[in-house]
Amino acid sequence: MNGPRTHSSGSSSHKILVAGAGIAGLSAAFRLQRAGYDVSVLESASHVGGRMWTEEAEGYRIDTGAAMLPDSYHQMRRLIHDAGLTQEVRPSGNVYGFLRDGRIHRFGKRLPLRLLTTRLLSARSKVRLLRLAADTRRLSDRLSFRDLTTVPEADESCIAYTDRRLNQELFDYLIEPLSTNYYFAPPDELSMTHVYLAAGSALGTGYFNSPDGVAFLPRGLARHLDVRHRTKVLSVEESGNTVVVTYTDHAGGEHRETVAACVIAVPGPQAAGLWPAMPAPMRSYLSRLRYSTCLHVSFGLSARPREPAMWIFVPRREHPGGLGLCLDHNRAPGRAPDGKGLITLYWPTHTSEKLYDLPDPEVTARALRDLDRLNLFPGLAQRIEMTRVSRCRPCVPLTHPGSIAELNDGLRSLDRSSRIVLAGDYFSFGSTNAALTSGEIAASRLTVTLEAQQPNRPG
Template sequence: MSETPYVSPSVVVIGAGIAGLTAAYRLSCAGVAVTVIEASYHAGGRMSMAVREGYRIDRGAQFLSTGYEIIPELLRDVDLFDSLKTCSPWSGIVRNGKIRRVHSRGPATLASSGLLKWCDLLRLGWHSGLDARRSKALPLNDYSAWHEWDDVEAAGWLKKRYGHEVVEYLLEPMLQGFYFQAPEGNSRALPAWMNSFGARHCQTIALDQGMGSLTGALAAKLDVRLNTPALSVHHKADRAIIETSRGLLEADRVIIATTAPVARQLCPPETPLLQTLLDTRYSSTINLGIAFRDGLGETRIPDDVYGVLIPRNERKQIAAIGIESRKSRSLVPQGELLNVMLDGEAGKRLVNASEDAVLSEVLPELERYVPAAHQYMSFVHLNRWPQAEPLSPVGRSRAIAAYRASCTSMQRVVLAGDYLSVPTTEGAAHSGIWAADFLLDALNVRSR
């Protein structure tokens, strides 16, 4: 008797950010028939870039880390691993109006630069070392694994443990510069996770061809349908039906790999647990790519610093400034390109404001560090992110773990996306890997 021909199962992935593309690529490599639909005109989401007059502007995500595991493997698969570049070990943090140079592998520079007092540095070293030892076995890309730390709010815990100066001049500017949010309202799991990157001697790295080169390469290997927003997801017998702006799609299963607000529209929560996850709130920001064809002119940014963080006691609205030629010279055909990121409060307030209104607030502050910015700048490219990064109130890590434990092999829809992991591209990719692997098990997919 002949065997029944094997028919590959089908999956529709909604969302072509790094979470959705990673999930789709994983499934495709296993022989699953995958279709990716994306509401916008380009793939990549917040891991994408714009090219303007030869300048490559990272629109959202700016950096990677040697602590990442999934992203480097994806880069190998698409022949981009050699485009990884290690950034300068020097960054800057402002105190009393001056940029203090800090070395990523030289913790003593936190004090020798004048950023912190020596007593504060010793206190930081002692407690961060204790925390790092306790969390040394936890993964850096899976926020659900940090559930034991997800018990109290960060602000009070950090101040009690590290003191006011460390919180205000190191931890707060890191939270705002990286994720556009404050210690207040977040769980201590978030800064505990951040601490592990330093404790494990992770280095900041960048993509020589821009962050969008990875998502673009992944999309090129997949069936990605752009400008095709999903309108609804429902079931019919043993199939999932996805209504899109271009008609209906059918599949065995669906992965919704979008932000939480979009997922909530497509998959109204049926349980308190799902409601908690899909109610995840986000920080907002605006990323300004500012090109200077003839260079910056006079600048107060040290020559070897690739980025500057600005604490809330020092800033009006700018949380961070990236000097792109020091990230990768290939991003900047001539002169210089700055990536200026607003803090969460300014981002929320200005996200829908006109370009002139944004610049009227940003340029005077930028000129504290680049005095003639308005005279030398050639163009400005604004990227507005109403949902920049998921917030992490107490309970989010535990909710992710509970959601994954509750999933069954029979369910048609599985969730992925930034709100289901740590707020990095690696975390989003991990959520995609988890969703894909869950479906491969549920569908009992044969090896190719």
């Protein structure tokens, strides 16, 4: 049998490989290439984007992973600008609905005013809610998409926080739906840091999106880059002033390439598997990191329901296990043909796990039963002209209480001058913007390291 083909050229001192063409890897690659390095991205799938992807189905456009892009994603807006993609985005829907007793209570940009007048919550709960507003405000300077370790005192479970500061009604109609249907995480497994971030950055803000789907961004970045599809990274090892990356190409051939540096931008547990010499505390954090699972079903409709919300939270109190309903045609332009509608039902982790391996027709039948039971859109079943099931595993990191201390230990164990750096959505609240930001941080850290170790900068 032939051994791996080895590649090591004179140019290896300026060559950087990025493992993974999700938004973390692509943003790292884009910034490194702009800094003058010769970058290639190795991606095991046949397309870029990872969990930031859009599929076409019978004239409908389905965002299979990430869907919402709030205006608070400043790093993403800057990258869109720098990659010349500004023309591709426009303002999009921003109205969230919360279901209670069969009625949808809506919240848009003017959140504080609506909270005063809404009948979703009792007067007593509204007064209690001021505590959450005050706590979020107090932490807001330190809550960031870069790093959650800056708010260690906020790392308690949503349930513990509710017991300490809120009440049962706020738990049932705000905290639980946010946890279960925004992060797909059970509230006892989600750190409150995520709720503060959602409260501070996703509710009461504007949103943007592209008519071409969220994949416009990974596709747009990839147009500037050398991406090798169906290329799976097997291991990454630092050796003196070089890094050796072993991978299989699209034809199954094994290669060992010697380069100046490598960014590992794959989900946490996989990253731990690729880097045998990863410092133990970081390895322990990443290999134990759990992700939520999400199963969702999209229905293309011959006519739109009259509901204006882009997303409806259905709390557990209103439906067993709770769920999220996305009205994609309200969420972003271009998701359904003119006059038609697109609705997606998202199950939380617990239900998604139970249904995940069932055949599509059974999953669809269950989704229809759930919609029927909610009875929000009478006659909907007769308007369905397209159905699509999407399975997402991993979905988003379940940053459980206590994990921020573990992440902190992990980060401190990393050698800041290493030629291997990590990027991904596990440094802050699991989102495209956190992944993108981590990619940019990885790029700037590598640039500093390489400039210090090889002063003849490229470019």
